[in-house]
Amino acid sequence: MSFAFAKDTVRKAISAHSALGLVCCALLYLTCVTGTAIVLYEEWQRFEQLDAPEMSQIEPAAVQRAIENVLESESDGPTTTHLYVHLPTADLPRTTITTDTQAVHVDAQGQIAAPEENAWAEFLLALHYRLNLPALYGMTLVGLFGAMIVALAVSGVVAHPRIFRDAFRLRARRADDVATMDWHNRLAVWTLPFALAISLTGAMIGLFYVSGGGLAAAGYGGDSDAALAPIFGDEPEGDSSPAGIPNAAPALAFMEREYPEVEPYYVILHDPGTAGQHMQIIAEHPRRLIFGEYYAFDAAGDFHGTVGLADGTVGQQLSASTYNLHFGNYGGLPVKIAYILFGIALSVVVATGTFIWLDKRERRGNASTRLRAAWWGLVAGVPAALVLTLVARLALGNTAPFVPIFWVACVLAVLLLVIAAQRSLSAQSNREVAASAGVRGIEAS
Template sequence: MHAPQAKPKPGKPIWPKIPAPFVRAMLAGHSALGLAFAALIYLVCFSGAVAVFTSEFNRWEQPTAPVLHSVTPAAVGAAFDEVLAKNPKAHDLFIRMPEPALPRLSVHGDDAKGGEHTWFADASGNIVAEQRTPWSEFQARLHTALHLPGTWGFFLVGLTGVALLSSLVSGVLSHPRVFKDAFAFRWGGSKRLQEADLHNRISVWGLPFHVVVSLTGAFLGLSVLIVGVLAMVVFDGNREKVFALFSGPPVADDARPAPVIDVARGLAVLQAQNPKAGFNYIFVEHPGETGQHMSVNRTTPGKLSRGEIIIVDGNAKVLGPAGFESGNLGMAIYSSLTPLHFGWFGGWPVKVAYFLLGLGLTAVTASGVAIWLARRRDKGRPAPRWERVWVAFCWSQPLAYAVSAIVALLAPGVPPVAVWGGVTLAANACAFLWTPATLSIRLRLASAVGLALVALVHLGLNTGRTVDPVAWILDASLVLGAGLLAASVWASRRTAQV
């Protein structure tokens, strides 16, 4: 017989033991940050999940525009020339090339009266329609700038990203067992404990995504502030010199008249140099002047980047790149921020994953405040008004988005932001009428009806003349979303009856 072997001593834990006072301090900071920025974080997360599909919503909102998977330099040049002819004194024009997410050729410019317009072109470069996508533009700007004037919106969104990142870090540090208990649930007990477990589990499962979007969002939102500080420190407050660092080889301003730049020729030269590259957009500055030039965004397959910017002068001579792909590591990182933040790489699978993870982060934010309110109630210090207001605010957003989309489809002249704001206020006013449970059920049901109506209205307006198949996909997705919300209402009522 062999002598019984001694049990091996347990190894040292991966994480060092965290002192209890430190954990309490982190938890207090986590709660304070979450509460201070709760509404902003929720709104930015929800709007960000929707903004992942900005290109697709552009196609959905105007599905009759030509779908072009490729285009010739001659067609691009023809579209540019036709738009410039509408206002020969235009200061600059922006040409958007077809790409997988947005397979359309469009030209943006101003008219003789100073108004700005975007026109769609067909495969031959003929202008066929003016772009009218007010709702897509509304939801994108709501996420990036909250529709606030000037740079205040970008700054506030960036600050919200910092608060979210800080909340993530403090949340992890305030729960020493958060990774060990990543798959532990306490079902059947206190509702607050169930919500706390779900809050912590979703936070851990999506932690890499949460860190990436909050960090990149903070950088993008605060970039205006960063530029301002850099200008003061290095260039005596001259912001133009800071922007010049990212603009590529400089072209001297020269307002003397000259033959209009040949966009087709310049693009053909770049295509000959890089036959496998794609081209996202062309920004033509000062057309018809000696100092005219164009900045061409060239994408390289397989690179996580917004693309390289190539400067071409008025004689179709390539002056060189700005350095986003060929420059230093800092330029490459900066160029990757936008695709990393929005999930604009990897096609539909990545976008769907970003959307679901974004909704998960939205749910984490909503449940965090709900847990804090439930804890107050358990301690004998309930805040029933705030409970109702928070439920109303959270479930107001799907409804406000749906109603604003319906109005945008039926009355494009009505600003979607006004409709969104009105519905949000009306939904929050309902907090004075119903209990939190009733608010949740009724607003979810209203949102389900709203999403279904968006799809039905869109189908009614475009049946028989829709060209872009993405429109059908989004309509089906809206109906699916309506069904899931309705199912959640049914589940809530069934649970309440048990």
């Protein structure tokens, strides 16, 4: 009795272990698929709101008028602590202003045109960045999955000494686990540099909260701002006394005059309407991987220097390069297309890796019918659920409940295939019982 109980306990533990492994693979697959989709983040925003005003550039005076119009529209509400102006770029040729309470598009004259409505693109970004979880937990989990991809890539190369020699050996015509393994190994080799670059930068971005918090606790008395100041600069001391609206026009004119080789794409107003207010302009440097350099200005538009992301320490430049390298925000459309193709290949590698694991289980005599069905449900369910949320955006508008729609669709896809597999197993078992009974009847007669 005790032996049977122990054996049953071990069997259940193995099943739980397999299910847990499948959940980890599922989240890893989800991260790869959403990462592929988010490469077109700007294009998705334009698709969501086709009627938003677009322009290739906007005059500094119009930017200032837009800032004043937005702040005036909030005069009766709480004071915003930050105001962000997205300037027109090649990928997103729109001027958008975001505050603590709203986000609006403005036209080329600086007039408020319409509220920004890109909830689906933001949902997709949050799904990839943090799995729709709170930032600390979600980004840490995604960062750990980035580290997992690094480990899988390195261990995969070590475990297959002939992996590079067989880089173009593909027995794809075979409809068995050999073809699955060939697709897995070939795609893994072809995408290895991409996988390492994406996973390393993803781990760095995802573990930002943990590493930054640890650094702050260890060397800066828990002050996160002080810990990050050597990389991203420090904040001037605040002063909440009332003051006039800051003037962004001279700052933008200064950038055009003194730094014509860079491309400003963001204006940030810190604590607007207070005596401690100041401005920053983020400008992209062509043919550089850094996401940009911070140019600091006071409220009157007088220049106060740069942070050093473009020409500072190696650590600063490396930190500023992780975002573009991870998301493919450099090189225009050709680079985005390459990232999409490599992202699809990486998703296939993760999917086939789990199928290979299931094949090995079955060769050892461990039935994996329900696990295989669950994995097929997830592999097909994730892209189908993303399409369903996009359909909901088009049908229900910007307020559609994307998060529950996505997760419910994924769970239903898995459950439906598992139920179908269970019914197939039951039918097969009934056939076997019937056949066995028939044989015994013949023998008895």
